[in-house]
Amino acid sequence: xxxxxxxxxxxxxxxxxxxxxxxxxxxxxxxxxxxxxxxxxxxxxxxxxxxxxxxxxxxxxxxxxxxxxxxxxxxxxxxxxxxxxxxxxxxxxxxxxxxxxxxxxxxxxxxxxxxxxxxxxxxxxxxxxxxxxxxxxxxxxxxxxxxxxxxxxxxxxxxxxxxxxxxxxxxxxxxxxxxxxxxxxxxxxxxxxxxxxxxxxxxxxxxxxxxxxxxxxxxxxxxxxxxxxxxxxxxxxxxxxxxxxxxxxxxxxxxxxxxxxxxxxxxxxxxxxxxxxxxxxxxxxxxxxxxxxxxxxxxxxxxxxxxxxxxxxxxxxxxxxxxxxxxxxxxxxxxxxxxxxxxxxxxxxxxxxxxxxxxxxxxxxxxxxxxxxxxxxxxxxxxxxxxxxxxxxxxxxxxxxxxxxxxxxxxxxxxxxxxxxxxxxxxxxxxxxxxxxxxxxxxxxxxxxxxxxxxxxxxxxxxxxxxxxxxxxxxxxxxxxxxxxxxxxxxxxxxxxxxxxxxxxxxxxxxxx
Numbered sequence: 001x002x003x004x005x006x007x008x009x010x011x012x013x014x015x016x017x018x019x020x021x022x023x024x025x026x027x028x029x030x031x032x033x034x035x036x037x038x039x040x041x042x043x044x045x046x047x048x049x050x051x052x053x054x055x056x057x058x059x060x061x062x063x064x065x066x067x068x069x070x071x072x073x074x075x076x077x078x079x080x081x082x083x084x085x086x087x088x089x090x091x092x093x094x095x096x097x098x099x100x101x102x103x104x105x106x107x108x109x110x111x112x113x114x115x116x117x118x119x120x121x122x123x124x125x126x127x128x129x130x131x132x133x134x135x136x137x138x139x140x141x142x143x144x145x146x147x148x149x150x151x152x153x154x155x156x157x158x159x160x161x162x163x164x165x166x167x168x169x170x171x172x173x174x175x176x177x178x179x180x181x182x183x184x185x186x187x188x189x190x191x192x193x194x195x196x197x198x199x200x201x202x203x204x205x206x207x208x209x210x211x212x213x214x215x216x217x218x219x220x221x222x223x224x225x226x227x228x229x230x231x232x233x234x235x236x237x238x239x240x241x242x243x244x245x246x247x248x249x250x251x252x253x254x255x256x257x258x259x260x261x262x263x264x265x266x267x268x269x270x271x272x273x274x275x276x277x278x279x280x281x282x283x284x285x286x287x288x289x290x291x292x293x294x295x296x297x298x299x300x301x302x303x304x305x306x307x308x309x310x311x312x313x314x315x316x317x318x319x320x321x322x323x324x325x326x327x328x329x330x331x332x333x334x335x336x337x338x339x340x341x342x343x344x345x346x347x348x349x350x351x352x353x354x355x356x357x358x359x360x361x362x363x364x365x366x367x368x369x370x371x372x373x374x375x376x377x378x379x380x381x382x383x384x385x386x387x388x389x390x391x392x393x394x395x396x397x398x399x400x401x402x403x404x405x406x407x408x409x410x411x412x413x414x415x416x417x418x419x420x421x422x423x424x425x426x427x428x429x430x431x432x433x434x435x436x437x438x439x440x441x442x443x444x445x446x447x448x449x450x451x452x453x454x455x456x457x458x459x460x461x462x463x464x465x466x467x468x469x470x471x472x473x474x475x476x477x478x479x480x481x482x483x484x485x486x487x488x489x490x491x492x493x494x495x496x497x498x499x500x501x502x503x504x505x506x507x508x509x510x511x512x513x
Contacts, residue, residue: 002249002295004285006053007046008264009254011039012064016088017122020189021111021148023181023265026059032257036066038277040073042258045281047077053104055082057264059256062089068101075102084109084146086121087129095135107144107173108132112153113160119152133167143169149199150177150189157202165211174199175217176336178325180265193335196220200338203230218245219319223311224338244316248273248291260284262291265321266330293330294320300407304333305340310373310403347377356385363395375399390416390423397429401436409433424453428461435468443468456489463495470506478503 014029015022034042046054054074061067062085071081082105083098090098090106098106111117114126136143145164147153153160157174164172176199177183179190203214204226215234221227222242231240247253247262254260258276261267273291274284284290297320299312306317317323318334326335334340353359359382366375376399383392397412410433416426427450435443447468450461462485469478482499485492 002285002291004049004051004252005250006055007051007252007254008055008057010057010059010256010264011061011067011070013059013256014063015058015060015086016063017060017086017125019086019111019121019182020186021120021150021177021181021183023178023183024059024267025181029059029063030256033064034256034258034277036069038258039066039070042254042276042281043070043073043077043079045276046074047079049282049285051079053080053082055084055107057084060086060089062094068094068097068103071098071101071103080104082107085132086125087132088122088125090132090135092135092138095132095139095141099139099141103141105142105144105171106132106136107146107171109148110145110160110164111148111150112156113163116153116156130167133169137168142171143167144171144173145169146173146175148175148177149191149195150183151191151195152189154191154195154198158206161206161212169212171213171215173215173217174203174220176219176322178219178265178322180321180325184325193337193341196336196338197224197341200224200227200230203227207233219322219336222315222318222337222339227338242311242315242318244297244314245294245318245320247320248294252285262294263321266324297330299404301331302333303331305335305337305343306333308373308376308400308403308405308408309339309343311339313404343373343377346374350378350381353381356382360386360392363392363399367395367399370402372399372402376403376405390419394423394425394429397426397433401429401433404436406433406437410437422453424450424458424461427453428464431461432464432468435471440468440472456491459485459489459492459495462492463499466499467502470503475503475506 013026015026074081084107087108111120117126253264259272297316302317320330323332324330359378363375363378379396393412393415397409400409413426413430431443431446447465466478466481
């Protein structure tokens with residue numbers, strides 16, 4: 001069972017601003033808003049669920065008069081409350097109330113320098129926010145900034161950093177503006193995918209200079225070495241790795257009326273898992289089919305680059321809301337991805353290669369260097385011009401298999417075996433692919449057939465069969481395959497050594513599990 005750690009609670013949809021980029025189109029409070037009594041009861045359920053942090057948001061949370069009571073109830077139940085605000089209503093006295101309620105961090109939304117910020121929000125709001133920072137300095141509450149980056153304020157980020165440092169702000173989160181709510185009516189401000197790399201480059205350069213911790217929101221990534229380094233600096237942990245959208249896995253969203261979603265930005269009716277007025281929060285979280293759109297997300301359900309990406313099984317398309325708002329479905333590819341941008345650029349360059357033999361030569365080099373994503377691209381283009389080249393299909397099958405694109409690998413091997421049913425390499429490829437697709441017995445049968453057709457110049461099928469057997473807890477059978485091959489072939493020693501190393505890793509992993 002997934003365990004929730006943190007979440008966002010939109011305690012009201014009421015707001016004193018109608019920001020141009022507001023994803024929820026907030027204005028007046030909506031019907032069904034939780035009463036103070038219902039909200040306090042929910043705080044207890046949040047604590048019982050074991051959550052560590054909750055961010056109070058909106059709308060503008062401070063337009064709800066009992067915001068500090070809700071924050072205090074969270075604190076009493078062992079949950080750390082934070083708050084996101086536009087800063088308009090918070091006086092010095094209110095900051096004291098927030099401190100008494102146990103609020104850890106107040107993040108103020110700042111969307112540019114004064115002119116840009118007020119253009120996006122409300123005239124005079126920038127000055128109000130700057131005053132709030134001064135009030136926060138006198139308290140124990142941590143202050144932070146959240147900036148939604150769009151086409152109008154990207155050029156202002158450096159100047160904003162200098163300003164924030166003067167205000168003593170130590171944490172700054174950057175996120176991209178997405179075409180939802182009010183922002184869907186201001187398409188001229190919605191950024192293009194290339195802004196992802198611009199933000200990452202900015203964060204990388206400025207983090208090296210120091211002075212303020214820059215955090216990249218989950219909608220900015222992925223698998224860019226600079227981005228990884230920035231996140232490592234922010235978390236203090238080496239080996240950061242994006243593990244997919246956390247909605248419904250370790251985060252949740254609470255809407256104003258008690259509806260529970262995986263993420264407050266993904267709020268359409270189909271994504272609502274239940275309501276706390278009808279079911280306890282724990283029961284909603286633990287429902288068998290809850291948050292299935294993300295908990296059961298698989299690479300094979302995605303489209304485009306994400307479906308073929310070597311990181312797809314881990315990344316699962318990055319931010320679900322980015323995919324939903326730009327393409328209308330959480331199962332689409334994510335073009336707002338740094339790795340995808342690099343791959344698109346490479347693909348467009350390969351399309352310009354006029355000589356298909358050059359593409360084949362490139363693909364061979366990519367395979368030799370284990371650059372399977374690039375090999376898959378060049379082979380795909382090569383096969384458009386040379387659809388009868390069976391060797392190319394074998395290479396394509398290998399590249400697809402290594403990228404865990406098993407359906408594509410299966411199809412490639414089927415094409416080869418239809419023409420040459422006894423091809424040992426294709427039989428081996430089909431066997432491995434079927435085994436990874438869960439059809440283990442069929443896979444083993446193909447591997448055994450490959451062994452029959454192979455000679456002493458191609459001993460891979462023995463090793464691969466042994467590995468598949470070992471992965472399926474048939475260790476003695478696996479050892480028998482290796483022993484038999486060792487007795488039959490004098491040049492099998494490297495495979496035997498590699499198998500023994502792999503077997504040791506299996507045993508260590510099983511002990512750890």
